[in-house]
Amino acid sequence: MDTKQASRFGFFSKTWFSGLYWQLSLTFLAVLTLLAGTYVYITVTSARTYFDAAQQRLNSQVAGRIVQYMSPFVEEGVDEGSVQRIFFNAMVINPSIEVYLLDTAGRILTNHPPNQSLLRKKVALEPLERYIASGQTLFIRGGDPRSETREKIFSAARVERNGRLSGYVYVVLTGERYDSALALLLGDHLAQLVSRTLAVTLLVAFVIGLVAFWFITRNLTEITSTVHRFREGDLTARIRLRATGELAELAQTFNQMADKMAANLEELQMLERLRRELIANISHDLRTPVTAIYGYAETLWLKKNELADTERDYYTHIIRQSAGKLQHLVEELFELSKLDALESTPQREPINIRELVQEVYQAFQLQASRKHISLSCTNGAGVTIVEIDAGMVERVLHNLVDNAIKYTPAGGSVAIRIAESAAAVEVSVADTGTGIAPDVLPYIFDRYYRRAENQPNPPPGGMGLGLVIVKKILELHHAELSVQTALNQGSRFSFRLPVRRG
Numbered sequence: 001m002d003t004k005q006a007s008r009f010g011f012f013s014k015t016w017f018s019g020l021y022w023q024l025s026l027t028f029l030a031v032l033t034l035l036a037g038t039y040v041y042i043t044v045t046s047a048r049t050y051f052d053a054a055q056q057r058l059n060s061q062v063a064g065r066i067v068q069y070m071s072p073f074v075e076e077g078v079d080e081g082s083v084q085r086i087f088f089n090a091m092v093i094n095p096s097i098e099v100y101l102l103d104t105a106g107r108i109l110t111n112h113p114p115n116q117s118l119l120r121k122k123v124a125l126e127p128l129e130r131y132i133a134s135g136q137t138l139f140i141r142g143g144d145p146r147s148e149t150r151e152k153i154f155s156a157a158r159v160e161r162n163g164r165l166s167g168y169v170y171v172v173l174t175g176e177r178y179d180s181a182l183a184l185l186l187g188d189h190l191a192q193l194v195s196r197t198l199a200v201t202l203l204v205a206f207v208i209g210l211v212a213f214w215f216i217t218r219n220l221t222e223i224t225s226t227v228h229r230f231r232e233g234d235l236t237a238r239i240r241l242r243a244t245g246e247l248a249e250l251a252q253t254f255n256q257m258a259d260k261m262a263a264n265l266e267e268l269q270m271l272e273r274l275r276r277e278l279i280a281n282i283s284h285d286l287r288t289p290v291t292a293i294y295g296y297a298e299t300l301w302l303k304k305n306e307l308a309d310t311e312r313d314y315y316t317h318i319i320r321q322s323a324g325k326l327q328h329l330v331e332e333l334f335e336l337s338k339l340d341a342l343e344s345t346p347q348r349e350p351i352n353i354r355e356l357v358q359e360v361y362q363a364f365q366l367q368a369s370r371k372h373i374s375l376s377c378t379n380g381a382g383v384t385i386v387e388i389d390a391g392m393v394e395r396v397l398h399n400l401v402d403n404a405i406k407y408t409p410a411g412g413s414v415a416i417r418i419a420e421s422a423a424a425v426e427v428s429v430a431d432t433g434t435g436i437a438p439d440v441l442p443y444i445f446d447r448y449y450r451r452a453e454n455q456p457n458p459p460p461g462g463m464g465l466g467l468v469i470v471k472k473i474l475e476l477h478h479a480e481l482s483v484q485t486a487l488n489q490g491s492r493f494s495f496r497l498p499v500r501r502g
Contacts, residue, residue, distance in 0.1 A: 087112030
């Protein structure tokens, strides 16, 4: 077994014995046990109530028959001998009963069996009166003289003498003998119920629950396993479920998140690779002017007493020219970094775009004439107001015209043109230079792109930072840079700005 399989086996073991499956199973078992206990309690209570109601209905005439066969009261009080004899005979017939003779206030005058202790000396008469008034059909419980709080079913009848109420016969239908016998029977019944019916029912329900929970949690196990693999570095791990509902939505969400994370990671890796290439490219472009500056400066130092004035002037010119290239490159890098960090934001103000274009045109006339290039500007007359950052847009025009002159051979031409429409003004810079090869065109705005050393038609801007800056500035102005080019036929760069009216 390899490490991955062992890790997965260990993971499943942990999930199986301590995961959601067993938590659900044990919870289900606890709920089943609670329900079983509740069922037993309700069953026993209902059965007890049912048998009490049935016994009270069947023995409703017991107290009345006792009253028919006795005259408990005599002039001196209670005929104790007669009463005990009648009570004894009643208990012989029904040993589960207890018989009490009450006065009109509910006080116990005598009872049978007489030698048992009583915790109540008085019985509440309200339940007795309700029972007698209902025709001895009401299911009701009365006070148990052998308990301070317990109530039991009873039969009751009035005892009258000379047409007047003289007391009550109160028969508790479930005496202590009944309670003892019922407790034994109830224990046996519960033992059989729990050991047979209830145990089998619990076992079957628990097994069915285990199977059901397995079907429910197996999808969760698949999800958890896939998340674990993804966390361990397997970025190809995806959840494959055939389920529907919330679990399917969870799996789909995770897969989408994993796809996005994998894509982001791949993009970060690509950016890191491009960053290293950019550093290498910058190092290469910086090395050329730095090497020239260092070489010619060292020559001036070593041969300061041997060089003629013309040679010294030439070396100084080369140093100055290389320092200018180095300064230009550093400025471009600095400006691009500020644009990327959003440190440079457009400070918009109303500007006459025609005047701005004219200033740029005049600034490049000397450079174009030195290279024997015809520089023209179709500016038109009038005032065209646009809301822009004048410095930024001037930098855009400067970079475009500078690139056009740089890659146009002597005898060629560069044309700056303004064309105004109803809602916008288009500014374009066209040249008759080398043009841009189709395989290079997609990369001219890519700061990381570097042409091969033997490429005959390099993209404008050397490293491309000049055009990257142009594109960044125009994006901040919500303007788009368009390119039309053909190899060895020239290029045309243009952008549009909204005109401010009124």
